[in-house]
Amino acid sequence: MAIKELRILPPLAIGRLGAAARPxxxxxxxxxxxxxxAPRQLRPAPTFExxxxxxxxxxxxxxxxxxFTENGDVRPVAPFLEVWALTSEPGREDVxxxxxxxxxxxxxxxxxxxxxxxxxxxxxxxxxxxxxxxxIDAQVGPVNDxxxxxxxxxxxxxRAGKRLPLGHVRYLRPTPEFPGIRLxxxxxxxxxxxxxxxxxxxxxxxxTDFLYDANRGTWLGYSDNRNSPRVTSPSEIYAGSRxxxxxWVSKGYLDDECDGLVRAELTIDGTLLSAYGRIGAxxxxxxxxxxxxxxxxxxxxxxxxxxxxxxxxxxLEAAEEVVRRAFDTVRLMNTAVLxxxxxxxxxxxxxxxxxxxxxxxxxxxxxxxxxxxxxxTALLNLHxxxxxxxxxxxxxxxxxxxxxxxxxxxxxxxGRRKMPALMRGADGRSLALTxxxxxxxxxxxxxxxxxxxxxxSAATSAATPEEQG
Numbered sequence: 001m002a003i004k005e006l007r008i009l010p011p012l013a014i015g016r017l018g019a020a021a022r023p024x025x026x027x028x029x030x031x032x033x034x035x036x037x038a039p040r041q042l043r044p045a046p047t048f049e050x051x052x053x054x055x056x057x058x059x060x061x062x063x064x065x066x067x068f069t070e071n072g073d074v075r076p077v078a079p080f081l082e083v084w085a086l087t088s089e090p091g092r093e094d095v096x097x098x099x100x101x102x103x104x105x106x107x108x109x110x111x112x113x114x115x116x117x118x119x120x121x122x123x124x125x126x127x128x129x130x131x132x133x134x135x136i137d138a139q140v141g142p143v144n145d146x147x148x149x150x151x152x153x154x155x156x157x158x159r160a161g162k163r164l165p166l167g168h169v170r171y172l173r174p175t176p177e178f179p180g181i182r183l184x185x186x187x188x189x190x191x192x193x194x195x196x197x198x199x200x201x202x203x204x205x206x207x208t209d210f211l212y213d214a215n216r217g218t219w220l221g222y223s224d225n226r227n228s229p230r231v232t233s234p235s236e237i238y239a240g241s242r243x244x245x246x247x248w249v250s251k252g253y254l255d256d257e258c259d260g261l262v263r264a265e266l267t268i269d270g271t272l273l274s275a276y277g278r279i280g281a282x283x284x285x286x287x288x289x290x291x292x293x294x295x296x297x298x299x300x301x302x303x304x305x306x307x308x309x310x311x312x313x314x315x316l317e318a319a320e321e322v323v324r325r326a327f328d329t330v331r332l333m334n335t336a337v338l339x340x341x342x343x344x345x346x347x348x349x350x351x352x353x354x355x356x357x358x359x360x361x362x363x364x365x366x367x368x369x370x371x372x373x374x375x376x377t378a379l380l381n382l383h384x385x386x387x388x389x390x391x392x393x394x395x396x397x398x399x400x401x402x403x404x405x406x407x408x409x410x411x412x413x414x415g416r417r418k419m420p421a422l423m424r425g426a427d428g429r430s431l432a433l434t435x436x437x438x439x440x441x442x443x444x445x446x447x448x449x450x451x452x453x454x455x456x457s458a459a460t461s462a463a464t465p466e467e468q469g
Contacts, residue, residue: 005086008277015281017190018076039289055146057178078186100179117141120260146173157217166258187281188256195220195252220252290328307435319444327383335374338422340367399442403432
């Protein structure tokens, strides 16, 4: 059996910051079939437990309960990356299988034959300033042992000897019980770091340590040049305050998020095989029973498979999941404030799409929806109607009120009231579902009506009162 190629699976692993010593356990987020719009039920799932001394996996069991914090600290999500091998034998098709101790031994190799290299970075400051000396990078490897390797970010504009902790990685020790070749990425704690022009800066309760030397770099006191191509939309998304001229000025904060590449290498009979995967770290999920209406996975799915779905991909379950995630998102919002309602006598109480439209275009500041329609009960009833209508084939109107990708700048009353409402996309205008999501829902709505036997039958598609919420 020959090893032809290597793969790292998953090819993209996203961790979550947390300061607790033990990483978060696995869990499932299950939909209650009798209350499909209720928060998902969280159930413990089998989890690898790693021995902190040896680096070997010692068990694979579901915990008795889920705990997202430990001693007041958030438990980080620390993903595993596995190495898989594309193998070939005479008389059979190539097979993708896990790289294990046994497979290595067949080629006269051991686990120390696998070498790992990790390069992660936090380029948020560099993204703003454009100064190459503001890049924060951390590298490990190549390594083939099972020690813990800290990812310590360095930057030319840091104070002497200062490092930004970006988490750590460990090549897990394979055993006969768990023979797979795996690396684990544990993100950083989720702390805030600062900048200062002084050796002993004034205390700031938000800051763990002062890393950035404001005498060498410009991040402390930085302000966007609105004519720069590096300006984001919206632009003022870094911690700061207004100066006397109304400019948004940076407070010089840094975070310990990062993303980067993991590479595994193996030399067989003089041939170097390698594979890489991507890792990243973001903030904890403080609403783990809810999913966003538009996620990175939706972007990747559209990039891979295109903006339309094929007939065999059209399913009621997939369309329902979009509706469910839409309500998940709305449930976590203060819809009265985001709609532009006057709340407790206060007008323009937060940064909203209403304010964004007014600031950017001079449009009249007024609520997007009728104030009474954004009440939580009204929104729940609306999503229940959509869900029941999709199941019974009576909601073709829902597809018509979805916002198309090229209508995000429609500031008419009708345009602003399309779904999803009240939310902003990455372009600074109203959020739209991906074209693939919209195409799916529209085809489900059409198929529900135009089936081979005419209108969808109640026996196959109608929801019971319990299923409707």
